[in-house]
Amino acid sequence: MQLHSPKSANRNTCRSGIIALVLVFLASTMGAQQVVQRGTFGHPGAVFDETEQWTTPLALAEDHDVVIYMPDTSTPQWLQRNYDRYLNKGTYILSLFTFYRTPAACRANHIAWGLGDAAHLNACIDIAYRVRRALIDPVSRSITLEVAAMVDQNGNIQPSTLQEDHVFRTWDQLDTDTQAALKKADDLISHQMKIYDARQQSLR
Numbered sequence: 001m002q003l004h005s006p007k008s009a010n011r012n013t014c015r016s017g018i019i020a021l022v023l024v025f026l027a028s029t030m031g032a033q034q035v036v037q038r039g040t041f042g043h044p045g046a047v048f049d050e051t052e053q054w055t056t057p058l059a060l061a062e063d064h065d066v067v068i069y070m071p072d073t074s075t076p077q078w079l080q081r082n083y084d085r086y087l088n089k090g091t092y093i094l095s096l097f098t099f100y101r102t103p104a105a106c107r108a109n110h111i112a113w114g115l116g117d118a119a120h121l122n123a124c125i126d127i128a129y130r131v132r133r134a135l136i137d138p139v140s141r142s143i144t145l146e147v148a149a150m151v152d153q154n155g156n157i158q159p160s161t162l163q164e165d166h167v168f169r170t171w172d173q174l175d176t177d178t179q180a181a182l183k184k185a186d187d188l189i190s191h192q193m194k195i196y197d198a199r200q201q202s203l204r
Contacts, residue, residue: 036097036129036155044069044155047097050133051077057097058188060181065105068181069097073189079196086193091137093146094185096178098130106130106150113148113163120161128153138186141171 037054039045047057047069055072062068071078073094082092100106106124110116129151135144145168150161171179 033157034155035131035157036151038128038153038155042128042153043067043099044097044129047071047095049078049095050093051075051081053077060096060184061177063177065100065102066177067099067101068177069099070181070185071095071097073185074192079192083193083196083200086189087197089137090139091135092189094134094136094189096132096134096181096185097151098132100124100128100130103127110150110161113161115161123150123158126152127158129155131157136182136186138182138190142168143171143174143182144168 033048035048036044037046044057046054048054049071053071053075055075055078057069057071060068060070073079086092098105098109103124106127107121109130110120110124127150130148131151132148133146135146137143144166145163146166148163150158152158171182174182
């Protein structure tokens with residue numbers, strides 16, 4: 001379904017996104033920023049998304065070691081933030097939250113980030129989650145990772161694990177769980193964007 005172009009673009013989208021990114025993730029000197037509220041058996045009960053809203057997370061993919069969640073992307077705040085970008089480029093910004101069922105999955109991610117020293121690997125005992133924020137391009141089936149970090153048992157970002165390098169990957173370069181998560185997320189977001197666009201058109 002072709003979405004209609006809006007009459008006027010939201011000129012504050014980029015600036016707001018940068019501000020939200022700084023407020024949420026860059027918490028090195030002010031202390032750890034909470035981005036997960038712990039729920040039953042450690043699963044995330046609520047997550048803090050890029051629009052600075054707490055929402056109930058949705059499970060996208062899982063295996064023996066991890067469960068990958070995304071925020072509630074049906075909220076007016078999330079849809080408004082991403083609407084213009086989605087119309088013009090077919091892309092959107094999405095946060096993914098990984099719940100670690102086992103320390104082994106955390107250690108594997110640390111090693112992949114080049115943090116394979118004993119201190120970081122041993123710290124996985126106290127790490128429950130990982131958060132990643134990325135620009136998703138479903139048309140080219142690619143992502144550009146903007147920021148990522150480990151999150152402790154209390155849902156707080158661990159500043160020493162913050163990764164800010166922008167990294168481009170095609171979907172087939174990602175692990176199987178992340179590929180499945182992105183596919184399900186895109187199906188859900190595409191559906192919500194069509195509904196949101198229809199509502200926007202009805203107001204014009």
